[in-house]
Amino acid sequence: MAESLGQILDRLQASGGEVADQGVGALLALASRNPQRLFQMARHLDRDPATPDSDLRLAMLLALVIMLDDPGLVAALDDRLAARNPADLWPLRVLSKAAWIRGRPDAALAWQRRAIEMFPQAARPPLELAALRFATGDVDGALDLMGRTLPRVKGGGFVGLRDAQQDRMDSLRDAMAQGRDAGDRDLVGWPGRYLEPESVVPMWTDHDRDCGRDNTFRTVAAYTNTVMFDAIAGHLKADPGITAVINFGTGCGRREWEIAPTFPQVTWIGYDFSPLATDMNRQAFQRPNLRFDDDLDEALAAATATGGRVLLAHCRTADVMLPAALRRVYAACRKAGVARIVTGEYFCPSIETLNYPDFRAETADTVYWDGILVMHNYARMLPSEGYALVADAYHPVPLPHNDHGLQEALLIRLTDAVPLP
Numbered sequence: 123m124a125e126s127l128g129q130i131l132d133r134l135q136a137s138g139g140e141v142a143d144q145g146v147g148a149l150l151a152l153a154s155r156n157p158q159r160l161f162q163m164a165r166h167l168d169r170d171p172a173t174p175d176s177d178l179r180l181a182m183l184l185a186l187v188i189m190l191d192d193p194g195l196v197a198a199l200d201d202r203l204a205a206r207n208p209a210d211l212w213p214l215r216v217l218s219k220a221a222w223i224r225g226r227p228d229a230a231l232a233w234q235r236r237a238i239e240m241f242p243q244a245a246r247p248p249l250e251l252a253a254l255r256f257a258t259g260d261v262d263g264a265l266d267l268m269g270r271t272l273p274r275v276k277g278g279g280f281v282g283l284r285d286a287q288q289d290r291m292d293s294l295r296d297a298m299a300q301g302r303d304a305g306d307r308d309l310v311g312w313p314g315r316y317l318e319p320e321s322v323v324p325m326w327t328d329h330d331r332d333c334g335r336d337n338t339f340r341t342v343a344a345y346t347n348t349v350m351f352d353a354i355a356g357h358l359k360a361d362p363g364i365t366a367v368i369n370f371g372t373g374c375g376r377r378e379w380e381i382a383p384t385f386p387q388v389t390w391i392g393y394d395f396s397p398l399a400t401d402m403n404r405q406a407f408q409r410p411n412l413r414f415d416d417d418l419d420e421a422l423a424a425a426t427a428t429g430g431r432v433l434l435a436h437c438r439t440a441d442v443m444l445p446a447a448l449r450r451v452y453a454a455c456r457k458a459g460v461a462r463i464v465t466g467e468y469f470c471p472s473i474e475t476l477n478y479p480d481f482r483a484e485t486a487d488t489v490y491w492d493g494i495l496v497m498h499n500y501a502r503m504l505p506s507e508g509y510a511l512v513a514d515a516y517h518p519v520p521l522p523h524n525d526h527g528l529q530e531a532l533l534i535r536l537t538d539a540v541p542l543p
């Protein structure tokens with residue numbers, strides 16, 4: 123007799139629960155193309171008469187409704203699963219994510235602590251707890267836990283990776299010392315891939331498929347954009363004097379196109395240094411209050427011509443820019459009179475220290491992340507280009523499945539800056 127998915131899940135042990143996580147990842151492929159199908163699956167699992175409630179089945183359901191971004195169902199299932207007091211790894215981790223989404227940071231921390239107590243060998247809970255500590259302001263606690271955890275995960279794999287990447291660390295130091303705008307091909311801060319037509323077209327197409335608001339809880343990229351665009355919407359509501367928003371490094375301009383009708387009095391400008399991505403955006407996304415540019419001066423001129431205040435934002439873009447290039451952008455903003463700079467960039471452990479950057483102690487503008495990527499010290503760079511940092515927050519990634527390398531430790535750093543007097 124065929125087993126139901128619920129029955130199969132019920133037989134999984136703790137480590138099996140982690141495999142279920144990957145199963146949800148596979149469903150994701152389905153979801154981003156057919157969310158309705160995912161919804162049917164959630165309903166089916168919930169009503170499946172073949173199995174009674176079980177921790178894993180409820181965790182699977184909760185993960186599905188998180189992905190569907192259905193707050194009412196998330197709350198109902200979160201309460202149902204929490205009441206069972208689960209003793210399995212994956213349900214504990216999903217509960218932590220649901221608690222964060224529901225604005226309950228203490229519960230999110232408590233579920234991860236419980237997961238660590240019950241499964242001390244599991245790698246993910248301490249990484250996720252460290253991210254939560256950072257996000258809730260316990261920076262010392264986050265650094266302590268990450269520093270003890272990351273070097274031992276993947277059998278010490280990150281230590282090997284660090285040792286193999288010495289040339290990249292040197293390349294960043296050299297580039298900073300020389301004040302360079304871009305790194306050499308395939309080394310730190312090399313933005314060339316974003317300009318080559320053979321990579322721009324598939325990246326734009328993937329971006330268009332993955333980054334829209336409907337994918338908020340299905341891809342880390344979309345979640346990060348939602349965090350930043352929600353912050354922008356908050357500023358627009360609080361300050362009706364803002365008449366233009368520039369999305370610096372927009373890639374595919376879907377998010378501006380989505381939000382433009384909600385704020386028709388605002389001119390939305392997607393800027394990207396790729397002329398090809400800009401052409402593709404102009405063809406694909408048209409609104410009366412939306413334009414795309416591949417020249418920053420033109421974008422800034424169009425924004426200031428609207429007559430009110432200008433907000434410039436960047437999301438997941440500064441991580442391929444060397445600090446000199448980013449400083450030039452901020453200097454151009456200051457010169458053009460940009461009234462607000464919002465950043466929604468990734469914040470990760472650096473491969474160099476196998477820990478989050480401690481920007482309280484770090485004296486460089488920028489530290490090495492991994493591959494070609496860097497992380498900037500916004501609290502240092504923005505003021506020296508004429509902007510005061512007025513908000514600086516860290517958001518963990520509450521997706522219930524794995525979508526991004528080292529996602530457990532990944533944070534979105536949301537900063538807000540206004541001109542210094």
Ligand SMILES: C[S@@+](CC[C@H](N)C(=O)[O-])C[C@H]1O[C@@H](n2cnc3c(N)ncnc32)[C@H](O)[C@@H]1O
Pocket residue numbers: 313316317329333343347370371372373374393394395396399436437438439442443447
């Ligand atoms: C990872 S994508 C992010 C796209 C979008 N902001 C998002 O978060 O979904 C990075 C984008 O930044 C653009 N980019 C990279 N370096 C840039 C620079 N120096 N000036 C302008 N755009 C840049 C690339 O062309 C690419 O479209």
